[in-house]
Amino acid sequence: MEKVKATRFTLIVLLFVQVRVHAQQADIIRPGLIRAQLTISPSYMFGDKHTYFYLHGNLEGFLNKKISVVGETYYYLGDQTSNNSKYEYNHSVFFGLSRHFTKKNNDLYIGLQPGISLTKLNANENNLTSTSVGVNPLFSTVVGYNFFVNRVFHFFVQTRFITGEHNYDIHQSLTELRFSAGLGFNLNMLKAK
């Protein structure tokens, strides 16, 4: 009985979403569109073969249908592979632009984002007496896809390849692949022409 109710509820939600999409397909992706999201992002670091987690936030503004400027932050949450993380923290900030390939409410994009990380190694895990905070230059490329459900929210997936080095205390490669997905919010700040 519960299962039937749940299925009915899901169908109603899907129907509602579909109706909204059809009603509002006209030009959600246009100059002035701002989108933002906050999600938990897992990663794979190639240097130590560990999986880390970040709180990933971004804010993006569309200059036209094809180009957007974007700022993104990752707040280090910890290591999933091991109880004792190699890093005390490894926060990072990126800024750059993306080239979008849009069709109706579908938005596939690639982007370039230079950035910096604020990284500190865990002294115990690295057999050091103390560690210092390092500011490390990073370079990243992103590939992602957004589906704009309506004028308020969208679903997104994103993959980011990061390359960089932590050159404090012990050299560590910061080359990493990060994945993000979830629900984001969007708003058209300019009137459609």
Place this chain on the structure above:
Amino acid sequence: MKSKILFLLFVALLCIQGSLRGQDTIPKYKSHAGWVSLGGRSTLSLFDSDGKGIGTGGQFRVQLSNRVNTDWFADYISINVNDKVRSEYIHIGWSVLYYVFNNRQHPKIVQPYIVAGHCFDYNKKTVLLQPGINKDRWGSAVQAGIGSHFNLTERFDISLTCQYMIHLTNELEVEDDGTTVDIVEHKNSSLEGHLLTTVSLNYKIAKLWKK
């Protein structure tokens, strides 16, 4: 606290809205002189005696004529020297860009140029496990190379530049005899340098003089 965050978010949205209102189209002028661009950059440093490294920075441009642009930049590059020493470079300088062909602005995508300039060059080398052992120096450098804008919109471009930078100063060298690591300063200027490949993102924000 909550109201402060909301206020900051509101201000950020207002700023973004303002910049978006500018959009990517620009009024038509006879000359491109006077355009000021602002942007960020990533730099790959190769063929340095220290090794390869990655840098991050920013720049602004002031265009002087249809064929001549100027690039004012700052970079921070970090290089790992054999897992033992950190070599950090800060470049603050300027370059002149000369467009090889006339009228290659948007909607044309590729706008090649030759580039040459000068910068102030700071280098600090630090032994990783003994940060007390370090040396730094300020110097001067010249750089020259080639590059191209890739004009994505009238205001936005991605630029790829490849230039060789020669340091006109005494270099710091790492001396490693297997048991101890030390940093020493060369007595003579060695004209050493590195190949810098830069990807930069640029946005035209204003026209200083209108012609």
